[in-house]
Amino acid sequence: DTGVSQDPRHKITKRGQNVTFRCDPISEHNRLYWYRQTLGQGPEFLTYFQNEAQLEKSRLLSDRFSAERPKGSFSTLEIQRTEQGDSAMYLCASSLPLPGQELWSSYGYTFGSGTRLTVV
Amino acid sequence: RKEVEQDPGPFNVPEGATVAFNCTYSNSASQSFFWYRQDCRKEPKLLMSVYSSGNEDGRFTAQLNRASQYISLLIRDSKLSDSATYLCVVTHFGNEKLTFGTGTRLTIIP
Numbered sequence: 001d002t003g004v005s006q007d008p009r010h011k012i013t014k015r016g017q018n019v020t021f022r023c024d025p026i027s028e029h030n031r032l033y034w035y036r037q038t039l040g041q042g043p044e045f046l047t048y049f050q051n052e053a054q055l056e057k058s059r060l061l062s063d064r065f066s067a068e069r070p071k072g073s074f075s076t077l078e079i080q081r082t083e084q085g086d087s088a089m090y091l092c093a094s095s096l097p098l099p100g101q102e103l104w105s106s107y108g109y110t111f112g113s114g115t116r117l118t119v120v
Numbered sequence: 121r122k123e124v125e126q127d128p129g130p131f132n133v134p135e136g137a138t139v140a141f142n143c144t145y146s147n148s149a150s151q152s153f154f155w156y157r158q159d160c161r162k163e164p165k166l167l168m169s170v171y172s173s174g175n176e177d178g179r180f181t182a183q184l185n186r187a188s189q190y191i192s193l194l195i196r197d198s199k200l201s202d203s204a205t206y207l208c209v210v211t212h213f214g215n216e217k218l219t220f221g222t223g224t225r226l227t228i229i230p
Contacts, residue, residue: 042220
């Protein structure tokens with residue numbers, strides 16, 4: 001499977017615990033994104049990387065959230081001291097801008113299957 | 121006010137009917153427009169891009185009206201397999217993120 005992989009698929013954790021999710025993008029994609037989706041809502045942007053550089057972070061990404069992409073390949077999203085409001089689907093996506101369209105990369109966007117987090 | 125607004129539905133439509141969704145966006149600097157489809161508990165998948173000239177892909181037609189800042193999706197001869205949530209998406213020039221609407225839930229009834 002050469003798509004975007006996310007692990008784990010499901011995570012149940014107790015409030016106050018730390019959790020970490022992993023995303024493996026499509027290998028030739030240099031851009032990687034994290035989104036969060038709660039029930040009945042569309043996905044909301046959290047952050048994105050170009051190679052190993054984190055270029056934008058949403059206000060949704062509180063100081064309890066941290067994302068890394070140390071070698072410009074896979075990425076991790078960590079949530080510290082989880083709260084019930086963190087329960088959501090966490091989606092990862094990757095993309096590679098088409099030649100001549102390097103200023104945006106919506107084309108080629110591919111989402112992973114997501115990690116569903118439940119905080120109890 | 122959300123940047124991208126959609127009627128959440130649900131739309132319950134008999135098989136074979138035509139259904140249309142609209143979406144409005146508030147940022148006039150929005151650059152690119154898309155419709156995504158999301159099945160229950162699955163990831164969103166690109167359905168089609170939306171161009172000012174309008175575009176068609178089989179039974180699906182998308183239109184963009186920049187002056188009124190709305191996007192539409194028309195599904196003709198609806199199939200049971202069209203049942204899903206349809207997400208309106210915009211992006212801005214030089215900005216990497218996709219801004220999603222809340223989605224419109226469609227159920228095709230046999």
